Amino acid sequence: MYTQDTICAVATAQGGAIGIIRVSGPEAITVADRIFSPASQDGLPLSGRKPYTLTFGTIRDAGGEVVDEVLVSLFRAPHSYTGEDSVEISCHGSSYILQQVMQLLIRNGCRAAGPGEFTQRAFLNGKMDLSQAEAVADLIASSSAATHRLAMNQMKGGFSKELAALREKLLHLTSLMELELDFSDHEELEFADRSELKAIAAQIEQVIGGLVRSFSTGNAIKNGIPVAIIGETNAGKSTLLNALLNEERAIVSDIHGTTRDVIEDTMNIGGVTFRFIDTAGIRETSDTIESLGIERSFQKLEQADIVLWVIDRSAPHPDFSRLAGQILPRCAGKHLIVVWNKADLSGTDATVSLKEMFPQAETISISAKAKTGIRELQDMLLRAADIPEITQSNVIVTNVRHYEALSKALEAIHRVQESMDMGLSGDLVSQDLRECLFHLAEIVGGEITTDEVLGNIFKHFCIGK
Numbered sequence: 001m002y003t004q005d006t007i008c009a010v011a012t013a014q015g016g017a018i019g020i021i022r023v024s025g026p027e028a029i030t031v032a033d034r035i036f037s038p039a040s041q042d043g044l045p046l047s048g049r050k051p052y053t054l055t056f057g058t059i060r061d062a063g064g065e066v067v068d069e070v071l072v073s074l075f076r077a078p079h080s081y082t083g084e085d086s087v088e089i090s091c092h093g094s095s096y097i098l099q100q101v102m103q104l105l106i107r108n109g110c111r112a113a114g115p116g117e118f119t120q121r122a123f124l125n126g127k128m129d130l131s132q133a134e135a136v137a138d139l140i141a142s143s144s145a146a147t148h149r150l151a152m153n154q155m156k157g158g159f160s161k162e163l164a165a166l167r168e169k170l171l172h173l174t175s176l177m178e179l180e181l182d183f184s185d186h187e188e189l190e191f192a193d194r195s196e197l198k199a200i201a202a203q204i205e206q207v208i209g210g211l212v213r214s215f216s217t218g219n220a221i222k223n224g225i226p227v228a229i230i231g232e233t234n235a236g237k238s239t240l241l242n243a244l245l246n247e248e249r250a251i252v253s254d255i256h257g258t259t260r261d262v263i264e265d266t267m268n269i270g271g272v273t274f275r276f277i278d279t280a281g282i283r284e285t286s287d288t289i290e291s292l293g294i295e296r297s298f299q300k301l302e303q304a305d306i307v308l309w310v311i312d313r314s315a316p317h318p319d320f321s322r323l324a325g326q327i328l329p330r331c332a333g334k335h336l337i338v339v340w341n342k343a344d345l346s347g348t349d350a351t352v353s354l355k356e357m358f359p360q361a362e363t364i365s366i367s368a369k370a371k372t373g374i375r376e377l378q379d380m381l382l383r384a385a386d387i388p389e390i391t392q393s394n395v396i397v398t399n400v401r402h403y404e405a406l407s408k409a410l411e412a413i414h415r416v417q418e419s420m421d422m423g424l425s426g427d428l429v430s431q432d433l434r435e436c437l438f439h440l441a442e443i444v445g446g447e448i449t450t451d452e453v454l455g456n457i458f459k460h461f462c463i464g465k
């Protein structure tokens with residue numbers, strides 16, 4: 001087993017009734033025994049107790065004063081989260097108590113853990129692979145049913161299983177290629193074999209390609225479906241953002257050009273996370289900063305899946321067709337919802353002419369200020385979101401690191417296919433096969449994982465995880 005020093009950390013968030021300190025490493029039980037006295041009459045120290053037991057007792061400081069009455073749970077290697085000897089001390093949730101106990105542990109031989117260090121040890125001790133360790137962080141960060149389901153599936157090894165099956169197929173193909181090499185003298189053998197090998201390569205390409213394509217869904221689920229709010233100045237875009245977020249997030253004023261820079265925030269609507277992006281109003285301007293802001297509005301429009309084009313129906317639209325000419329061509333392949341705002345004021349919707357210009361656009365009439373029509377707009381957004389139903393067994397890539405490795409694996413398998421089509425020799429083909437295998441292995445980790453990769457992954461974890 002991978003041995004290390006003994007680490008400790010507060011594992012719970014501040015402010016709860018109970019605070020838990022986690023201790024893991026070869027000295028975990030010995031160090032805990034130095035500061036903890038069991039209440040029971042049997043006098044057994046933790047080192048003499050069975051694993052998966054809970055012991056009530058006191059923690060005393062160096063002067064013998066009771067710091068807290070606590071419960072200590074005991075785990076013995078390899079049967080713990082980290083795979084090491086571990087104890088958990090459940091204290092009263094006072095940050096003073098927790099800091100006192102932390103200091104006692106450190107004085108008695110522990111080191112304060114860094115972010116993700118417990119999970120990193122679980123990985124190094126073979127309790128989980130790298131994609132499962134990453135899922136632990138995603139699980140903690142999950143804020144919707146969909147992100148929870150994806151992270152839980154990945155943590156339980158759903159993605160790992162899919163990759164293991166791919167690896168099997170690739171190894172099979174490699175061995176067949178090598179077999180072909182051995183028999184390459186028999187020309188009549190080659191043709192029959194090649195078509196079978198090509199079929200296997202095509203299957204592999206299908207699976208990797210599907211995983212690569214799933215990232216756009218995975219990314220939308222994890223970071224929210226991008227919804228750009230665009231339109232003329234003073235149309236009420238920022239007012240609408242605030243209504244959707246239910247929070248005074250953006251500055252609203254009757255001054256044209258109030259929003260200069262992009263404002264983004266996420267909101268969970270009906271279990272789906274949306275990322276709303278308020279942008280600078282589009283108008284002719286000589287102001288350099290405002291022009292830069294408007295340029296960004298168009299960039300955000302292009303990156304969005306759903307576009308809310310906000311129009312002030314109470315004001316005349318002298319340059320309506322010009323504005324439409326700027327917006328509509330950029331909405332191809334996106335879901336466009338035209339929002340006629342300020343329904344509380346009198347005015348008309350130019351729905352007819354717009355329907356001609358962009359027949360697939362949906363329209364809705366609302367008052368962002370009076371918050372009328374917002375529910376209907378939310379329902380429209382949910383219908384537009386069109387996130388496929390995620391089942392427990394779905395494998396959807398949500399992690400950029402995995403996406404990059406899979407993209408490289410896909411390139412490698414494409415090279416394999418090209419080489420086969422060109423009738424190149426088996427040893428050239430198996431080089432690309434090995435590269436494909438390498439990139440798939442990068443995802444789950446193993447001997448090839450560098451400290452730099454590990455550092456990058458675990459630095460985003462919380463302390464105590």
Ligand SMILES: Nc1nc2c(c(=O)[nH]1)N(C=O)[C@@H](CNc1ccc(C(=O)N[C@@H](CCC(=O)O)C(=O)O)cc1)CN2
Nearest residue numbers: 011020022073075078079080081082083088127136465
């Ligand atoms: N108090 C506490 N709650 C917690 C955790 C923890 O570490 N401590 N967890 C931490 O994230 C999660 C639970 N995860 C855990 C995973 C494995 C083992 C464990 O003891 N595994 C053994 C036995 C497995 C078995 O019996 O099947 C093993 O792997 O050998 C413990 C916790 C969530 N809640």
Ligand SMILES: Nc1nc2c(ncn2[C@@H]2O[C@H](COP(=O)(O)OP(=O)(O)OP(=O)(O)O)[C@@H](O)[C@H]2O)c(=O)[nH]1
Nearest residue numbers: 233234235236237238239253257258259281368369
């Ligand atoms: N009566 C009425 N006024 C509204 C409505 N929505 C917004 N307004 C007002 O319209 C003005 C402009 O609103 P903003 O939300 O700042 O408009 P914007 O589109 O973000 O404007 P820029 O950031 O300058 O592009 C403010 O005075 C709002 O109070 C509405 O539904 N009804």
Ligand SMILES: [K+]
Nearest residue numbers: 234253255258
């Ligand atoms: K404004």
Ligand SMILES: [Mg+2]
Nearest residue numbers: 237238258259
């Ligand atoms: Mg604004």
